[in-house]
Amino acid sequence: MKLTVLGCSGSFPSADSPASSYLVQHVDDEGRTWRILLDAGNGSFSTLQRVVDPCDLDAVVISHLHADHFLDVAALEVFRAYHPERDLPVIPVYAPEDAAARLNAATGNTCTTPPGASGPALKHEVLADQRTFEVGPVRFTAREVRHPGPAFGFRIEAGGRTLTYSGDTDSCDSLVDLARDADLFLCEAGYIEGRDDHIEGLHLSGRRAGVAAQEAGAQHLLLTHIPAWTDPQIPMREASEVFEGPISRAELLATVSV
Ligand SMILES: [Zn+2]
Numbered sequence: 001m002k003l004t005v006l007g008c009s010g011s012f013p014s015a016d017s018p019a020s021s022y023l024v025q026h027v028d029d030e031g032r033t034w035r036i037l038l039d040a041g042n043g044s045f046s047t048l049q050r051v052v053d054p055c056d057l058d059a060v061v062i063s064h065l066h067a068d069h070f071l072d073v074a075a076l077e078v079f080r081a082y083h084p085e086r087d088l089p090v091i092p093v094y095a096p097e098d099a100a101a102r103l104n105a106a107t108g109n110t111c112t113t114p115p116g117a118s119g120p121a122l123k124h125e126v127l128a129d130q131r132t133f134e135v136g137p138v139r140f141t142a143r144e145v146r147h148p149g150p151a152f153g154f155r156i157e158a159g160g161r162t163l164t165y166s167g168d169t170d171s172c173d174s175l176v177d178l179a180r181d182a183d184l185f186l187c188e189a190g191y192i193e194g195r196d197d198h199i200e201g202l203h204l205s206g207r208r209a210g211v212a213a214q215e216a217g218a219q220h221l222l223l224t225h226i227p228a229w230t231d232p233q234i235p236m237r238e239a240s241e242v243f244e245g246p247i248s249r250a251e252l253l254a255t256v257s258v
């Protein structure tokens with residue numbers, strides 16, 4: 001698998017990056033490349049187009065319905081519903097319940113077929129704890145995590161390799177389950193210890209991300225969702241104090257092989 005960072009700024013777009021969004025790509029045995037958009041935070045549809053033609057997406061997977069993970073699904077819907085040259089197939093959007101209604105609330109549409117379009121651009125699939133689904137050869141397992149929501153993290157498996165994505169979460173058992181022996185653990189670190197201790201049940205700190213990675217036996221920790229007001233060296237340092245493996249920080253347009 002290949003993971004490309006389309007946005008990694010925590011909670012809101014920064015001057016340097018859109019909010020959370022990633023592209024997961026995997027080439028199957030026949031040589032077909034499968035392309036899955038993992039979260040679509042505000043601003044990320046711009047960088048998506050620098051990496052791949054949005055015509056070529058196979059599926060969208062959304063961790064939760066906060067704007068910094070979901071809002072640019074509205075841009076994707078416009079792109080696919082009204083493309084002047086291509087009659088694009090409907091693609092699935094795996095997201096928490098109410099995604100269709102929340103999308104319509106953002107766009108002002110009243111049904112899944114945007115006004116004047118020939119049909120829906122997206123097929124909404126509702127996530128639930130422990131739900132598994134496949135996009136071609138890529139297998140997803142969703143687990144509910146600890147964040148206002150519902151909110152989900154994912155274990156993503158293909159070609160004998162495992163990528164885990166935390167979504168947004170505070171420490172919880174399901175996060176450790178998702179990351180068990182993962183080759184790459186893409187994990188949020190929205191908070192830092194001390195400064196953010198008064199808010200519980202929303203985000204991990206670098207330290208709490210590192211503890212989860214260590215407990216899970218993850219091979220490599222990739223920290224993301226660091227907000228513009230946080231010096232990224234702080235969560236990196238926190239994580240390094242508790243996780244023994246290699247730690248990297250997600251950077252815009254970086255690609256990591258899993
Ligand atoms: Zn977020």
Ligand SMILES: [Zn+2]
Nearest residue numbers: 064066147168
């Ligand atoms: Zn959130």
